[in-house]
Each structure stands twice: as structure tokens, then as C-alpha cells.
Amino acid sequence: xxxxxxxxxxxxxxxxxxxxxxxxxxxxxxxxxxxxxxxxxxxxxxxxxxxxxxxxxxxxxxxxxxxxxxxxxxxxxxxxxxxxxxxxxxxxxxxxxxxxxxxxxxxxxxxxxxxxxxxxx
Amino acid sequence: xxxxxxxxxxxxxxxxxxxxxxxxxxxxxxxxxxxxxxxxxxxxxxxxxxxxxxxxxxxxxxxxxxxxxxxxxxxxxxxxxxxxxxxxxxxxxxxxxxxxxxxxxxxxxxxxxxxxxxxxx
DNA sequence: GAGATATTCAACCTAGAGGTTGAACAACGA
DNA sequence: TCGTTGTTCAACCTCTAGGTTGAATATCTC
Numbered sequence: 569x570x571x572x573x574x575x576x577x578x579x580x581x582x583x584x585x586x587x588x589x590x591x592x593x594x595x596x597x598x599x600x601x602x603x604x605x606x607x608x609x610x611x612x613x614x615x616x617x618x619x620x621x622x623x624x625x626x627x628x629x630x631x632x633x634x635x636x637x638x639x640x641x642x643x644x645x646x647x648x649x650x651x652x653x654x655x656x657x658x659x660x661x662x663x664x665x666x667x668x669x670x671x672x673x674x675x676x677x678x679x680x681x682x683x684x685x686x687x688x689x
Numbered sequence: 690x691x692x693x694x695x696x697x698x699x700x701x702x703x704x705x706x707x708x709x710x711x712x713x714x715x716x717x718x719x720x721x722x723x724x725x726x727x728x729x730x731x732x733x734x735x736x737x738x739x740x741x742x743x744x745x746x747x748x749x750x751x752x753x754x755x756x757x758x759x760x761x762x763x764x765x766x767x768x769x770x771x772x773x774x775x776x777x778x779x780x781x782x783x784x785x786x787x788x789x790x791x792x793x794x795x796x797x798x799x800x801x802x803x804x805x806x807x808x809x810x
Numbered sequence: 811g812a813g814a815t816a817t818t819c820a821a822c823c824t825a826g827a828g829g830t831t832g833a834a835c836a837a838c839g840a
Numbered sequence: 841t842c843g844t845t846g847t848t849c850a851a852c853c854t855c856t857a858g859g860t861t862g863a864a865t866a867t868c869t870c
Contacts (some may be wrong), residue, residue, distance in 0.1 A: 569826075569857090570705050578703035582696050582827085587772070594779045600847060613829055615848060620827090634837045634846045645777035649770065651708070656766035658715045690827090690856075704858085734859055736818060741857090747811060755816045755867040812870085817842080819864070836851070840842085 573625070574651060577644045581625035585609070586617050590626060593640035600636060691751070694746070695772060698765045701745035707738050711747060714761040721757060 569579045589603050593647055618638060621627045625644040628679035630637045690700045701707055710724050723737035739759060742748045746765040751758045 569703065574708070575705055578699050579827095581772075582690065582700035582703055584691050584696055585694060585828095588696070590776060594776050601845090605793050609828090610830065611847075612831085612849090615826070619848095620706060636847065640776070640779060642777045642779055644775050648702075649773045649777055651702075652766050652770045652773070653762070655711060655715050656763045656770055657760060658763055694817065706858095722815090729861065730858090732817075733819090733861085737858070740818095750848095797854095814869075815867085817864100817866080820862090822862100823858105823860075825857090825859105826863105828854090830851100831852075832850090834847100836845100836847080838845075840844100 573644065574647060576624040577626065577648045580620050580626055581648070583617070583620075586621055589617060589621065589638075590640060593627060593638060597630075597637045597639045600638070602638075603638060656658075695768060698747065698769045701741050701747055702769070704738070706735075707742055710735075710738060710742065710759075711761060712777065714759060715747060718751075718758045718760045723763040724749070725761060785798075 569575060581590075585607060592598060592603060592606075600611065600615060600618065603618070604611050607614060618627065618629075621638075622629060623675070627638045628641050630639070654667055690696060702711075706728060709727070713719060713724060713727075721732065721739065723738060724739070725732050728735060739748065739750070742759075743750060747757045747762055749762050751760070
């Protein structure tokens, strides 16, 4: 996996188990045992998923006696959302495609309007 | 990587090269050679990245003589965006955490309000 | 038909993801 | 102090992501 924050966040979201964990945490803090309960896999596997989420900044963890309560952190979701929003409304209908194509043929390059390049995270 | 569509989309977005390709395609259609030009890696590697994007539904490809023009498809971004939006505004400030904690201690379970579970894609 | 250009396929390599099991660590309760 | 509970660490396995190189395929041009 790439080292940049955005890649870590998207990679963390690319697993259904981890998305389910985040969904659960949206309802409130939970311990590792509570989070692992719905899944068939071992506790250690869930612990690894939590580590992935933590490294992506999507959760934070406290200490309460022998429990390590997990809490959803929404900051990185903001960054991911921002990235997606920049591209999801790009026009891709027929007319625009045609116009772009004509422009490309005519100028031999690409000069049409669109969102800027990815900003470094 | 998991088989579901959402996982494929997030996994596709989890690579900076692929995000750069999408950013480029937001400015208009492009061929494989054009897309590969900014990168140090081989053409074949870029071709593989395009296949990942295509399987995630994020691009579509045409046929124009020996060229295979690629085009951004924003539909899957919509799905990814929807997923994130459901969680990114969850309240995680101090007071809410405290309230949730009190509730958890009192009831021995979790009953606070939050977005529902992930909908199957 | 022969060569040039654009792209993909196939085989291979390495590193890491995601799972397992067993042991270790941390904190509680008796 | 001892057993129990919650969690993590370490070693291992398998599969795949992401890269390489070399050959094959598709289409244009001459």
C-alpha cells in the first residue's frame, strides 16, 4: 500500500469488515470484543483490522482498565470525501465527450476545463 | 481484495497512480500512451492499473483504430461518496462521547442514534 | 505483404494483506 | 497470589497487488 494518507484511508475503506466496524463505531464507542462479535474471524484478525483503521487515522483508541475502547475519527473521511467530490460531478455525457474529442483532434492536446490535479496530502 | 463493488472502488482509489489517472481523465478522454506518459513505470503496468479502474467501473474504454481511449465514469464515485457522507458528519465531540459512555455504562449496551448499517451494494 | 505503432497477454518476482494459532502482556476480582 | 478476561505480539501460511520483461495481437501506413 502507498504511504500517503489518502491512499491509507481509501485502502482502509476497501475492506467490508473494516467498513462494518466503522459503521458500528458510528453508533458509539466499542471495545475490541464488541467489535469482533459479529464476525466469524478470530479476535486477532479484528485487532489487525483495527490497526489498519488506526494507521489511517479513522479510529482512535483509549485505555479503560483492560479494555481499549475504539472511537470513530471522521477527519480522514473529510479528506477522502473532498477528493471524490472534486471528480464525481465531472461532465461525461455525450455532448461533452464529443466536444472534448473535437478539441483534442483540433489542438493536438487537451485544454478543456476540469478539476485541477490532486493536491498532495 | 473483496468482491463487492464498493470495495473495488475504494481499492482502486487507494493507489496514487490510479488517482492521478482519474484526475487526468477528468480533463478529457486519453489513450493508454497519453495516460502512461507522466509515469516512470512501464506501459504494461499502467495498462494493469487501467484494468483495475475498469473493473471498478471507474473508467470505460472505446476502440479507435489501434487506440483504446479511456473515459472517466463517475457513477461508482457516487456510491463511494454516499458511503462516506453517511459517516463523516457523525458527532464525535467530547459531550457526545461522554453521553454515549454514560449510556453504555447505564444500559450495558449501545442504543444511541447514528447512521444505519452499511447497505449492500 | 512488411514494417511501425498502440496495446495487451503471459510468465515471473517481491512485498504485503488478511487470515490462522499459540504465547505473552495487562488489569481486574477473589 | 492466582485465575480470568481483554487485547496484542509473533510466527506462519496463502493469495494477490503491483511491478518487471518479452512475446503476441490489432490496426494503420507504405
